[in-house]
Amino acid sequence: MPIRVLNRAISQAISWSLCAIFPDNGPIPGLTRQSTCDRVEQVLQEAPALLILGLVGSWVAFVLAPVVTIGWPVPALLLSNAALDRHASKMASHPWYWLRQPMLMLKTVGGAIWGERPEVRIALGLQPFDSDPGTWRGDFEVQADSSMNNSGPS
């Protein structure tokens, strides 16, 4: 149970940053906290540890970076919406590679969640997706084709 609580807390934190990176813009919908949080939680449950580590590290960088991006020595969590937007934008194009990389990580996951949202796809004039089946084939047998030569050298 504690792991689920931790997962939910991490999902909420990460989804907050993703919503800041993909906000509404006029007719184009952005990410919403609740649905993003649910999707991030699913990702955390299924993704390998390396990816989760990368996401959490990127979130930490995003929270701590305002001092570098906009010169405000406060965590991004305390920024106003306008300042947060400016911080996100500056971090994405910052000259420091190792500051851009965490942003790229967040954008990759955030972009995947944003781009699959039906509201977004409809607003952009694209076909919405069906859900992912997540299925695969189990055991099966195939009767050998008698017209084929299967009695080889062995």
Added chain:
Amino acid sequence: MSQGHHLAYRSGQPLSVVADYVVVGTGAGGSMAALILARAGYQVAMVEAGPWREAKDYPETMLGVMRDVFPDWGANVAVGNSILPIVQGRLVGGGTVINSAIMVRTPDDVLVEWQRDHGLGDLFSHDAVGRVQDEIERELSVEDSKVDAGAHFGRSSQMLLEALQGREMEAHPMRRNVKGCQGSARCLQGCRHGAKQSTQLNWIPEVLERGGTVLSCAPVSRVELKSGRAVGVIGRFVHPQTRVKGAHFAVEARRGVILAASATGTGPLLEASGVRSPALGQYWRAHPGAGVIGVYPDVVDMYKGATQGTASIHHRKDLGLKLESLTLPLELVAGRTGGAGRQLTGRLADIRHQAMWISAVRAEAVGRVKRGLFGAPSVYYRPTQRDLERLRKGVSLLARAHFDQGARSVRPGVVGLPFELGPDQLHLLQQAPLHNRAWTWVLSHLFGGAVIGDDPRRAVVGTDLQVYGVRDLHVVCAAALPTTLGVNPQHTIMAVAWLMAERLANQDRSGYT
């Protein structure tokens, strides 16, 4: 009458299988070799790390693709002085499920180079490669993309074709292994229409019909060596969703073990198996590429048409460039587009007006692959200055081509340049920074790590097709290719695997082993 078996994830008792040949990997190389050996009458067992998914199982979303199709959610990267994503498939059919179905014949200059510089003799002669590529094209329904098929070709591909031909450059509709392509631009996610002739639709079923066995969800941990001979492989099933480890498996090979675990997998697997060679993991190469998006006043709808329809090898020999159209899913465009916040969502609003064209470089950089933490491949790769210069030329050329077609701006995705360039700002692109970290690269065509050649100091596989120092152990995938190609490698990998498997079958018959 014998039966073919597909054996998927299981827990509990260990599983044992015996076959004449065991083939590790089910992509272009592995499935081709397995098929040729099965047709020669051998019992073949194929072992694949990922699950077997049919068209109806393919994911819709990009997160679904990351989870269900890419190894480790796409976390595989090459590291040098920058981080370069590696695109590969981990499922039955391997890369053939997620590639753009491009079939390009092996250029003659490559075959000459292999013969001249790597001592391959007539192993891959022009005639031999041509003969099997004729057959492969017939079997996989290879055809030119139909430009007149409207939405099936796609406006983005059509515009690139017109733009390059307008500049009197060589450009052509791609030859692809598709049957009834509907132009859904979803090759990368796996073709849900079953149009792309990936190997799990044709060759692997035929191996089963010939009494073969396929193990899926079965990553191989080691090749078993006994008295200097490869006698089988061992590993443990892994659940495709939870990644929980299941039963152990062992596949005994009476005649030989054939590795086709890709340029990132084969070298580390040989290393884990105790094979020692100064060339192991070395000579790792790639075609790194970067895209430039053109934004048009009219709707382009790159999501209608072939994922990749047009290619140009006009500058293949002088600059090592390959120019192509490419449809990248919205989700990936969102990650790649510069900026964040309201600025970013605003920049994505015109997605239907965007066309993406890419430049890939026949890079001269040479990297290495080795077994990293927890057995995952660790790739070191750093494009050279000359590679960067060539990439910059290719991207500049494509940007000009976009403007020829009436684009109002281009988005090169280069840090240090304005996000968007107009026609009068092309000079900025020509002076773009020559540093890996400034560019948004992707590595899609990978080569080497266990290359073939006549010198054991520079090659892992000898011209007798065996790994140096180990009898009956062979490599038939891109890992064996000693150079890059400058064209899409799928057709070459298939032809090389065919010829190697054919020779193995013939050698067996003549009592070679």
